[in-house]
Amino acid sequence: MEFVEARDAQHMDGMRLALTINVCGPWSEAAKNILEVKDIPYTPVAQYGGGENPDLVAWTGHGNAPVAVWENEPPRAGWAEILMLAERLAPEPALLPEDPGLRAQVFGISNELAGEWGFGWCRRIIMFPPPEAPEDVGGETMRMLRKRYGHTPQPYEQAPHRCVQILDFLRDTLDAQKAKGSQYLVGDGLTAADIYWATFSQLLEPMSEDRNPVSGPMRDAYGNVGDIVEGAKHPILYAHRDFIFDEHLTLPLDFMDTRA
Numbered sequence: 048m049e050f051v052e053a054r055d056a057q058h059m060d061g062m063r064l065a066l067t068i069n070v071c072g073p074w075s076e077a078a079k080n081i082l083e084v085k086d087i088p089y090t091p092v093a094q095y096g097g098g099e100n101p102d103l104v105a106w107t108g109h110g111n112a113p114v115a116v117w118e119n120e121p122p123r124a125g126w127a128e129i130l131m132l133a134e135r136l137a138p139e140p141a142l143l144p145e146d147p148g149l150r151a152q153v154f155g156i157s158n159e160l161a162g163e164w165g166f167g168w169c170r171r172i173i174m175f176p177p178p179e180a181p182e183d184v185g186g187e188t189m190r191m192l193r194k195r196y197g198h199t200p201q202p203y204e205q206a207p208h209r210c211v212q213i214l215d216f217l218r219d220t221l222d223a224q225k226a227k228g229s230q231y232l233v234g235d236g237l238t239a240a241d242i243y244w245a246t247f248s249q250l251l252e253p254m255s256e257d258r259n260p261v262s263g264p265m266r267d268a269y270g271n272v273g274d275i276v277e278g279a280k281h282p283i284l285y286a287h288r289d290f291i292f293d294e295h296l297t298l299p300l301d302f303m304d305t306r307a
């Protein structure tokens with residue numbers, strides 16, 4: 048991926064999307080996939096994971112990723128705001144159903160995956176040292192990540208149980224949908240909820256390296272979910288994400304910096 052530095056991207060037109068460089072970040076991957084499904088061209092902007100990202104902060108007010116900046120509109124950093132921006136710029140294909148009940152389901156499921164104390168949030172907490180560990184354990188990157196994402200409404204030890212609760216819920220939802228003849232999480236077509244699960248599922252078990260090039264210690268960290276979450280690796284969750292990637296998204300995942 049041809050990343051552009053924030054200090055240069057801020058002077059460019061169109062859509063600029065800050066993405067964590069060289070990392071398979073599920074929030075970043077989801078934002079990318081939403082734009083790609085809708086054929087919205089974007090300039091990938093480098094965000095350095097766990098870094099201060101001073102140029103990005105000066106430009107957008109945010110130091111993490113993703114951040115979507117369309118022309119000279121206010122930057123969007125939350126998953127729902129990025130989704131709504133994409134829906135506005137390219138209404139088709141819609142990733143939100145028109146029916147308010149189905150729409151609420153898409154927002155609800157997506158928030159269970161991408162919201163605070165959702166699946167992604169809790170999986171990240173599981174990767175952190177325990178809260179009582181000294182601030183400098185794991186170096187500067189870990190210190191920054193704990194500072195940004197270590198605040199939780201419940202104690203850290205609840206995080207694996209929360210992951211299981213969400214994974215069981217997704218399994219039950221997919222089972223019920225299958226019984227109705229649908230392979231999608233909501234209704235009978237692709238929605239944002241499917242994209243969020245396909246991307247966030249990398250934190251349950253990354254796809255094979257030919258599909259997701261995450262490697263080394265990061266691959267281990269993504270797949271080692273611990274005993275409690277291990278029991279919720281339901282086959283239907285993998286079948287769904289493979290279907291979504293094969294039918295609707297681009298493979299292999301592309302998050303590595305290709306600049307010379």
Ligand SMILES: N[C@@H](CCC(=O)N[C@@H](CS)C(=O)NCC(=O)O)C(=O)O
Pocket residue numbers: 067072073074075095096097098110111112113124125126127161162192195
């Ligand atoms: N603001 C996002 C969440 C973004 C988020 O959690 N980003 C993480 C993904 S691991 C990140 O940028 N981590 C690297 C960093 O903070 O430097 C949302 O609400 O959708």
